[in-house]
Amino acid sequence: MFRVLMFAVLIAAGTARAATVSDAPKVSFNGGDSSSGWIAFKPDKASGIFFPAKVNGRDVLVFLYGGPTNLDKSFAASVGLSQAREGNKDAPKIGAVTVTVGRLTLSDLTAAAVDVPPQFAEIKGQPVPLMLGQEVFNHMVVDIDYAHDRLAFRDPADVVSKPPRAVEVPVFELDGVRVVPLSINGAPPAQFELEMGNVSGPLLVIPSYAQAHKLLEGHLTSQRLSGKFVEPVVTLDHLSFAGVDFPNAPIALVPDAALPPASITGGVGLPLLSHFRLIIDYPNNRLFAIANAGAPNPPFIKDRLGLVAAREGDNLRVTFVAPASPAEAAGFKKDDMIAAVNGKPVAAQSNLSVLTLRFADAGTRFKLTMADGQVRQIRATDFF
Numbered sequence: 001m002f003r004v005l006m007f008a009v010l011i012a013a014g015t016a017r018a019a020t021v022s023d024a025p026k027v028s029f030n031g032g033d034s035s036s037g038w039i040a041f042k043p044d045k046a047s048g049i050f051f052p053a054k055v056n057g058r059d060v061l062v063f064l065y066g067g068p069t070n071l072d073k074s075f076a077a078s079v080g081l082s083q084a085r086e087g088n089k090d091a092p093k094i095g096a097v098t099v100t101v102g103r104l105t106l107s108d109l110t111a112a113a114v115d116v117p118p119q120f121a122e123i124k125g126q127p128v129p130l131m132l133g134q135e136v137f138n139h140m141v142v143d144i145d146y147a148h149d150r151l152a153f154r155d156p157a158d159v160v161s162k163p164p165r166a167v168e169v170p171v172f173e174l175d176g177v178r179v180v181p182l183s184i185n186g187a188p189p190a191q192f193e194l195e196m197g198n199v200s201g202p203l204l205v206i207p208s209y210a211q212a213h214k215l216l217e218g219h220l221t222s223q224r225l226s227g228k229f230v231e232p233v234v235t236l237d238h239l240s241f242a243g244v245d246f247p248n249a250p251i252a253l254v255p256d257a258a259l260p261p262a263s264i265t266g267g268v269g270l271p272l273l274s275h276f277r278l279i280i281d282y283p284n285n286r287l288f289a290i291a292n293a294g295a296p297n298p299p300f301i302k303d304r305l306g307l308v309a310a311r312e313g314d315n316l317r318v319t320f321v322a323p324a325s326p327a328e329a330a331g332f333k334k335d336d337m338i339a340a341v342n343g344k345p346v347a348a349q350s351n352l353s354v355l356t357l358r359f360a361d362a363g364t365r366f367k368l369t370m371a372d373g374q375v376r377q378i379r380a381t382d383f384f
Contacts, residue, residue: 024135024138025099025106025107025110025135025139027105027139027155028104028105028107029105029155030105031103034154035152035153035158036101036103036152036153036154037102037103038102038145038150039051039053039101039102039151041149041151042149043146043149044352044356047124047352048063048064048270049063049064049144049151049196049270050062050064050120050124050128051064051101053099053100053101053130054098054099054100055071055075055079055097055098055129055130056080056081057098058075058078060075060126060127060128060129060130061120061124061127061128062130062131063120063128063130063197064142064151064196064197065131065196065197066178066194066195067131067133067134067197068112068135069097069112069130069132069133069135069136070111070112070113070116070130070131070133071094071113071131072115072116072129073094073113073115074115075127075129076094076097076113081095081096092112093110093112094110094111094112094113095108095110097109097111097130099132101153102152104153106136109135111135114131116128116129116130116131119351122351123351123352123355131197133197136153137178137196137280137282140154140156140283141153141154141155141156141158141279141280141281142278143277143278143280144273144280146273146275146276146292147277147292147293156281163290165290165291166279166288166290167288167289167290168286168287168288169241169242169286169287169288170285170286171194171280171281171282171285174191174264175260175261175263175264176261177193177260177264178193178194178282180287182239182241183241184203184205184215184239185213186238187213190209190265191263191264191265192264192268193260193267193268194267194268194273194287195268195269198269199269199271199301200224200269201250201251201252201269201271201300201302202246202249202250202251202268202272202300203236203239203249203251203252203266204251204252204266204269205251205253205254206253206254206264206266207232207253207254207256209265210234215234216234219234219235220235220324220383221233221234221384222322222325222383222384224303224308224320224322225319225322226252229257229258230255230320231252231253231254232252232253233251233253233303233384234251234253235248235249235302235382236248236249236251239251241272241289242289243289243291244275244291246272246275248299248300249300250300250303251266254266254267271301272300275292276291276292277290277292299362302382303322303325303359304326304358304359304360304364304380304381304382305325305326305327305358305380306322306323306324306326306383307320307321307322307326307327307332307357307378308320308358309338309357311346312337314339314345314346314347315339315346316337316354317335317336317337317338318332318333318336318338320334321333321334322383324384325383326378326379326381326383330376331376332376332378337370337371338370338371339369339371340368340369341353341366341368343367343369360380361380362380362381363380364380365377365378365379365380366379366380
């Protein structure tokens with residue numbers, strides 16, 4: 001509903017809807033098995049879940065998220081798939097998509113035809129033409145084991161009993177999206193959308209809830225740039241999910257232009273969900289959450305610089321400076337040009353390192369060389 005990646009907000013907003021029976025792919029497993037087997041994925045900071053698969057015989061990376069399944073138009077043409085007449089003009093449909101993941105084959109999958117953001121391939125170093133979403137979540141059990149960087153797709157008929165140490169969490173459809181209960185600062189649980197593609201933070205909260213529960217009062221606040229939106233940010237005292245209490249959880253407020261239906265309080269993202277092994281069982285309206293060892297203790301991914309910049313030639317152009325942030329204190333302003341980070345030219349920096357610069361651990365120091373040769377020092381701190 002709110003986010004896919006920081007650089008790809010709602011790529012298929014025009015196609016978002018609940019999957020229907022006709023969307024169900026054909027499912028088969030090699031050797032009569034009932035699982036894909038474990039598939040490794042590389043957990044890059046702030047870039048979501050990408051895993052290897054074959055799409056119509058071609059080796060690619062697949063992005064897993066909770067929205068409608070999307071396939072890149074150019075890739076589809078390259079493997080002989082054509083766009084069907086069904087679907088709206090903004091996102092026509094592509095049928096006969098076949099995805100092989102380990103021992104699992106999904107065939108006759110229908111996807112929306114889109115232009116997948118090129119940043120996916122730039123960050124991962126190979127094509128990412130498929131965004132696999134609700135069509136598979138609605139018809140299979142998706143087992144994501146963050147502690148061991150692996151996932152599996154399973155037959156829902158095989159997942160019957162609750163695993164040891166697991167907490168069963170109800171997951172049901174509300175106003176067209178899947179929601180789970182979370183509690184903020186000890187308040188009664190509220191319903192938040194389960195956002196498997198949201199890597200921008202642990203939680204998004206609607207402003208009316210934040211106001212009613214005085215979430216900003218007595219706390220340092222600031223702002224962040226997320227896609228085209230500037231959002232207020234604050235750090236909660238406590239956030240509870242699946243029996244685990246998380247202190248000092250950063251949240252953002254949903255902008256007025258992107259508010260969900262009144263029944264939904266916000267969205268929960270991967271920075272929180274990745275503290276668990278999640279066995280997501282939509283066919284049975286539940287998930288099992290098994291907390292990673294030391295789950296409440298690792299600090300959340302959080303903006304600790306207040307500096308957003310985008311590539312422009314061989315430099316980075318500053319596009320946003322958060323109020324009361326280390327970047328503001330260091331004198332950064334919008335449209336400043338950065339030529340090097342810690343002595344390494346921007347041209348030699350990876351896209352991922354540029355994307356995640358502001359998510360540095362507290363205390364990390366940076367030396368940023370400006371295009372005019374000036375050098376500025378900046379230290380990552382929890383400024384909100």
